[in-house]
Amino acid sequence: MLSPKIAIAVLLTVLQVAYGQKVNSLTACLVDKTLRVDCRFDNTSKTPLQYEFSLTREKQRHVLNSTMGVPEHAYRSRVNLTISQNYMALFLKDFSQKDEGIYACDLRASGIPNSFTTKNITVYKDKLQTCGVMSLLVQNTSWLLLLLLSVPLLQATNFECL
Numbered sequence: 001m002l003s004p005k006i007a008i009a010v011l012l013t014v015l016q017v018a019y020g021q022k023v024n025s026l027t028a029c030l031v032d033k034t035l036r037v038d039c040r041f042d043n044t045s046k047t048p049l050q051y052e053f054s055l056t057r058e059k060q061r062h063v064l065n066s067t068m069g070v071p072e073h074a075y076r077s078r079v080n081l082t083i084s085q086n087y088m089a090l091f092l093k094d095f096s097q098k099d100e101g102i103y104a105c106d107l108r109a110s111g112i113p114n115s116f117t118t119k120n121i122t123v124y125k126d127k128l129q130t131c132g133v134m135s136l137l138v139q140n141t142s143w144l145l146l147l148l149l150s151v152p153l154l155q156a157t158n159f160e161c162l
């Protein structure tokens with residue numbers, strides 16, 4: 001038998017997953033000379049999502065586009081962004097070796113403490129793949145993820161009834 005303490009812990013973990021946001025994946029690829037950084041996440045938040053894309057190179061952090069901070073002037077003219085319900089794509093024009101570094105996608109739900117979530121990826125020009133069909137397919141797996149998440153939720157509901 002599960003003790004009530006464990007049941008509550010399980011339930012809390014599930015609630016955190018079910019009601020927080022989470023960055024699921026961060027990938028980078030190249031379209032012509034433009035770098036595309038794809039940030040996929042679950043948006044279960046009832047409040048608007050705050051985000052920040054940044055590049056860290058040589059220990060310096062540069063904000064590329066953000067709702068939380070001010071983007072660096074040097075990048076403003078080269079960067080654009082596409083946002084949908086659970087997907088963000090950052091485009092950086094004229095990508096060169098000078099833009100190599102750690103790209104990070106930070107998310108936060110406004111007004112919800114501890115909702116911060118982040119992922120980062122190290123990008124090297126020589127190792128970049130051309131953006132292909134695969135990355136588009138990944139976008140459509142979110143329903144599968146939801147299904148997987150709902151399994152522990154059902155189990156937790158059972159505990160609650162005990």
Ligand SMILES: *[C@@H]1O[C@H](CO)[C@@H](O)[C@H](O)[C@H]1NC(C)=O
Nearest residue numbers: 065066071076079080081082
């Ligand atoms: C972020 O990118 C979007 C879309 O390209 C742009 O409209 C917006 O002005 C940018 N945000 C800032 C703070 O520069």
Ligand SMILES: *[C@@H]1O[C@H](CO)[C@@H](O)[C@H](O)[C@H]1NC(C)=O
Nearest residue numbers: 031034079080081082091093
């Ligand atoms: C952003 O830039 C990419 C590549 O230059 C382009 O394909 C896309 O249409 C642009 N999106 C917006 C919203 O300007």
Ligand SMILES: *[C@@H]1O[C@H](CO)[C@@H](O)[C@H](O)[C@H]1NC(C)=O
Nearest residue numbers: 043045046047048049084085
């Ligand atoms: C996330 O969902 C909330 C509530 O539906 C919405 O207000 C917000 O704009 C969404 N964020 C994004 C990035 O789509």
Ligand SMILES: *[C@@H]1O[C@H](CO)[C@@H](O)[C@H](O)[C@H]1NC(C)=O
Nearest residue numbers: 056102103104118119120121
């Ligand atoms: C990248 O992520 C790792 C672990 O997820 C973290 O330790 C590191 O500080 C992050 N780096 C940056 C520049 O955000």
Ligand SMILES: *[C@@H]1O[C@H](CO)[C@@H](O)[C@H](O)[C@H]1NC(C)=O
Nearest residue numbers: 133135136137138139140141
């Ligand atoms: C992903 O799903 C949407 C609808 O949920 C659909 O319109 C789109 O064509 C799908 N994309 C791929 C690459 O299968």
